Amino acid sequence: MYTPLMITSDTSERLIESTRELLWERGYVGTSPKAIQQRAGAGQGSMYHHFSGKPDLALAAIRRTAEEMRGKAEEQFGGPGTALERITAYLRRERDVLKGCPVGRLTQDPDVMADPALRAPVDETFVWLRGRLAEVLAEGVARGELSAALDPGVAAATVVAVLQGGYVLARAADSTAPFEQAVDGVLGLLAAQSTAS
């Protein structure tokens, strides 16, 4: 049986999970310690016993969310299929499109971006994501699946941007349709780079 390396108390655990949810729904500025405590079913003293304050708790929450996001992405990147198939699987996998990206939304939070500790996991997540996608695309080129004219690093940035921007369009429209269109569009453009013909 699997035993987690980091043992945290149940209360600490619930506090982190509540914070993750609230950061996703309302952002850092819009999330109060009181709201976190209430959702976690924990008292004031309990929270300040386990964490030094709001930034400390947010750090734990953001780190876990970032790690989860990388793990889920790797499920598609490391899966079977051609480069284009794996990228398609990634972009089309089930998502809470209308809730947006729990990491991407933090870039709009001035207090998160102003704190190097909170900012770091956000930065690292997107650096990793672009790099990993670039690897997948480079594999596709190396295997002759994709045109050698394709710059993997540049195309990777485009794919990630479509995803993040797709969330923005979906939230603005209160509909998943523009997200799906944006994804369809970039996949169509990439398919035109396919040498499979």
Next chain:
Amino acid sequence: MYTPLMITSDTSERLIESTRELLWERGYVGTSPKAIQQRAGAGQGSMYHHFSGKPDLALAAIRRTAEEMRGKAEEQFGGPGTALERITAYLRRERDVLKGCPVGRLTQDPDVMADPALRAPVDETFVWLRGRLAEVLAEGVARGELSAALDPGVAAATVVAVLQGGYVLARAADSTAPFEQAVDGVLGLLAAQSTAS
């Protein structure tokens, strides 16, 4: 000489401009009436004389920002050149990339999205933008500049998403580089749809 149709007092004007700046920098939740007043050099009473409260002021600010955004985009869309040239001009025009999109960032503000009045201008802006870009792309197809295989509506969503997502990547990295990569990538993919060869 040009005379604006809507005459507003100097104080009202400064309040709206301060609100526009703060909404851009800190979002709706992160912007307090007091901060608006201080930046505008106006007192409490003055603000509540001209506006009924924070939502009313935010509505004026958001409407103006949305209108400005459409106007600036139309400068490139309605300009000279092929469809691809106009889209390139739009995506590469000078921008405060690290500040992000003043309209797009509002989609992350739960209190804005929850208020139909505040939400409407945000929604309309992106509907307009996607529609206008689709027109430009459709012209390109009709003129034989672009492949008939290109779906203008779908590609338009992709282009807008790249822009919005590019802002996210730039803010995460604290660098304009990923924004520029994402833009280069989508322009390269669109160029491959060009029939100019």
Next chain:
DNA sequence: GTCTATACCCGGATAGAC
């Protein structure tokens, strides 16, 4: 580890004088 009490400032707004 968790609870309650307390503190202090800020957010958002109203009231009424000038």
Next chain:
DNA sequence: GTCTATCCGGGTATAGAC
């Protein structure tokens, strides 16, 4: 139109009992 006074609740935290 603008100013000051005032209000009430919430945000964020500390202190100390249990």
